[in-house]
Amino acid sequence: MPPTGPSASAPGPDAGKPERVLRLAGFDRDDIVDGPGLRCVVFVQGCPHHCPGCQNPQTWAFEGGEEVTPSELFRRIEDTVLDTGVTFSGGEPFAQADALADLARMLRPRYDVACYTGYLFEALLAKSERDEGTRRLLESIDILVDGPFVEARKDRMLLFRGSANQRILDVPASLAARAAVWTTDPGWVGEDGAARAG
Template sequence: MDKKIRLAGIAYESLVNGPGIRRVFFSQGCIHNCKGCFNPDTHDFNGGEERDMDELIEDVLCNPMVKGITFSGGDPFERAEQLSYMAKIFKENNKNIWSYTGYTFEFIMNNLEKRKGWKDLINNIDVLVDGKFEEDKKEDGLKFRGSSNQRIIDVKESLKSDKVVLLDI
């Protein structure tokens, strides 16, 4: 596998994309085109820049301050093959992993076998914030999400129980 990934950017020590100090990787490429998206420059699949995944992983693992990883975007599920490679290594190193996506958890589960990397990615993340951003459902004070339709899902419990289990945050 080519160990490159196209990213829109990186937030090196974020406190707003999940609990604790996190490294946030902004995936390049999104098909959802949500009205009011705060990252429209991440939509073009050819934008951003190619980065070496092993270097990105090593940089995280060398920083004891970083407790978790967040995949944002764009839509991380458009780069699931590459992000699942990174997620596996982060999980082996006991990092908490969150991912955002415009897809719903149900859509992802129904398409696991049809989309490269989706199964590996969903199996290596702890929390999924799912659903498209909906401008008319934007509310002040929402924690870790942009609109009230988006759910904060405990992936491990949801996979175990075969139904969506929300985190109480």
């Protein structure tokens, strides 16, 4: 039976409150380049980093894009059937942390959830002390690929990263340690962890 309303497939994050709205730049299904396995990719609209050499400068403006609720996006992801992972990309996902945290909570544990960010984990951890959205999003994802794209360190051979300064972090372990902890998941870093090199 098809879903009949915003909460048909998943409960809203805060019962009785209107849903938050996400500004979306794009949505891909069956993606194989933004994490292991078949994945949905949620590209958010708006990025403050403006990294030279960015491949998605059309996502920088905080205006434009499509407004969707987390529940609407959840249903699009459910409809993909084959995809087992979801990646938040951008734009800057942490600029819309509250709405993405709502979505991530609907997705887990059925999907593994990864997030790219131009911020460093340490900066997000510090911000999470005063910003509930940042805290909720960190607590709702499995993997964080952190740091800005640095053109001088660009390497096309890197797995799931654009430049060698970026790290692929196990977020629950990093939160427990209160320090950045690389993932050991071979899907992300290879059987021998070689993707950590650089």
